[in-house]
């Protein structure tokens with residue numbers, strides 16, 4: 001394809017890899033962000049987020065002089081909007097960044113340009129929010145200015161691989177818009193690119209994440225049921241999933257991240273009367289930090305210990321530095337509100353509440369160690385030493401991640417989320433009876 005000038009708005013987890021990918025495939029890219037710190041870092045070929053190999057790609061892109069950062073957009077052939085779409089406290093889509101980004105490009109769009117919204121958005125956003133703003137340019141949309149939505153489906157930790165390899169949906173406000181957008185992405189996408197209309201593309205993205213959120217809610221509900229029943233949810237799931245048409249997801253302390261914990265609300269907001277299962281699933285997943293805190297209360301009971309809780313991992317998923325919507329951050333605040341002293345350690349993330357500088361500092365004199373996130377690095381912990389540092393010698397695994405026997409050999413009493421079989425208090429009582 002002919003070399004294009006591409007303006008990418010938003011240089012976060014999605015925009016920066018996309019900008020660098022276009023630049024390393026021969027396009028002339030200007031990466032725009034309202035945060036000058038991010039722009040300065042880019043112009044120094046540095047990155048401010050953690051994502052495998054992204055630093056190398058950005059260095060190559062900047063070195064080739066095909067990628068520069070700026071705090072202001074400028075004229076280009078293609079504009080790609082990859083700004084945040086968070087939710088407000090009352091669970092409504094906060095579209096202010098999309099509106100601001102769209103307004104910022106109105107003075108620069110010209111006849112023949114393409115505008116793509118990549119941000120995950122409530123179905124109807126391109127039609128009802130983006131298009132009315134772009135019409136202010138005086139251009140006829142779909143004839144002089146081609147507009148559409150191409151949602152991003154990459155997995156943090158594997159963004160670069162998935163950006164290239166994943167199938168992609170492109171929804172245009174008309175067929176020619178969709179085709180023009182497809183041609184742009186074909187530059188680096190090896191997966192198939194499927195064309196549709198813009199609102200269908202928006203619905204596909206939010207429904208993909210909703211599908212996963214609802215399934216996780218089912219697993220979380222099952223975990224609660226298994227605890228009540230006195231059986232082990234992990235064994236139930238393992239055996240159920242031997243059925244050829246069953247795939248129960250993994251339970252855990254909740255669902256986080258900027259996608260799964262957010263996108264289902266976009267549907268609930270638009271279809272409040274119809275989206276009953278979706279809303280209940282969100283509420284079930286949001287209830288998990290409270291469920292975990294109740295379990296901690298139950299295990300510690302009347303203890304005289306100092307009630308310090310050590311938490312391992314605060315990010316919303318394993319091996320990333322992203323804490324957005326993390327259920328462990330919620331758990332920390334629920335425990336704090338109940339009067340616990342909480343110290344959390346994460347080898348990937350920094351700048352969160354109750355942050356301990358080291359594993360030792362977090363664990364020292366703690367009553368219980370709670371594994372919040374299944375970071376690979378935690379497998380390398382010296383558990384004998386960890387157990388020695390703690391006071392209560394209880395290990396609560398919220399992910400069924402650790403080798404239970406290894407923990408027990410190290411001296412811990414172990415509790416796994418969703419396992420009603422093991423009650424730490426009972427185990428302690430048995431010990432005392434011996």
Ligand SMILES: NC(=O)c1ccc[n+]([C@@H]2O[C@H](COP(=O)([O-])OP(=O)(O)OC[C@H]3O[C@@H](n4cnc5c(N)ncnc54)[C@H](O)[C@@H]3O)[C@@H](O)[C@H]2O)c1
Pocket residue numbers: 009010011012013014015032033034035038082083084085097100101104118119120121152153154155156258259
């Ligand atoms: N992170 C993911 O894994 C992921 C996956 C799929 C889809 N998405 C979606 O992609 C979109 C972007 O997510 P992200 O994770 O990259 O967000 P992010 O917060 O990492 O980055 C967004 C960037 O946009 C910048 N920004 C805000 N307003 C701006 C404006 N008016 N002009 C230019 N820059 C602006 C911010 O300063 C920030 O650096 C969201 O809608 C998200 O739901 C994210």
